[in-house]
């Protein structure tokens with residue numbers, strides 16, 4: 001098992017596995033959010049299901065573990081790539097691509113992380129953490145958002161254009177990160193299949209576009225509704 005931690009291929013494997021699991025979470029989360037357009041009652045039921053109970057807390061802990069593994073291994077691999085390249089940063093076109101991807105994937109990952117912190121404060125902190133600890137920390141009482149209040153909470157949040165822009169920046173960074181993720185993973189592993197590399201690039205772009213459009217439509221529609229321009 002030590003090859004998973006010590007070898008370069010093992011680290012890339014863990015990066016790919018944690019990345020795939022996170023993409024599955026994103027697909028679930030994006031579909032769940034779209035339910036808010038079909039039925040707010042349905043969305044409230046899902047939020048209740050994901051709310052303050054032991055299995056939701058266990059899922060959150062597992063998710064945080066996955067995110068941490070993904071970030072730590074990204075750090076490992078970025079440092080490893082830098083060391084391996086040494087002084088010859090831009091020696092050949094292939095190296096330029098690897099340099100581009102490792103540098104930008106890392107920066108984009110940081111933007112996604114900043115967005116995630118803002119988003120977790122907006123939703124998870126108020127809907128799960130505050131409710132769990134309101135009994136112990138009195139100040140949290142005024143922050144709690146109950147599942148039944150999620151619609152009003154989204155109206156309030158996404159009625160603010162600054163918040164909408166911040167969310168769209170985060171989702172755009174997520175798009176670049178995801179669409180490049182699959183391809184750069186194969187590219188940096190030295191996979192050079194002439195047929196499959198372009199196909200993987202297209203598949204990565206389609207999946208990233210569908211996920212990010214599904215996310216982006218939520219703040220946009222809620223903002224339009226706040227202007228009285230309800231189209232959904």
Ligand code: HEM
Pocket residue numbers: 029033046047048050051056059060061063112116119120123124127128150167171174215216218219
């Ligand atoms: C833009 C539209 C989005 C909306 C309306 C939205 C809504 C929500 C809501 C309501 C929750 C709380 C669920 C609950 O505990 O009951 C939540 C949690 C969460 N969201 Fe989002 N989300 C959006 C985008 C995103 C994106 C783009 C990401 C990732 C990059 C993300 C990652 C998370 C995570 C990690 C949690 C915590 C999950 C847990 O408690 O286990 N969300 N979101």
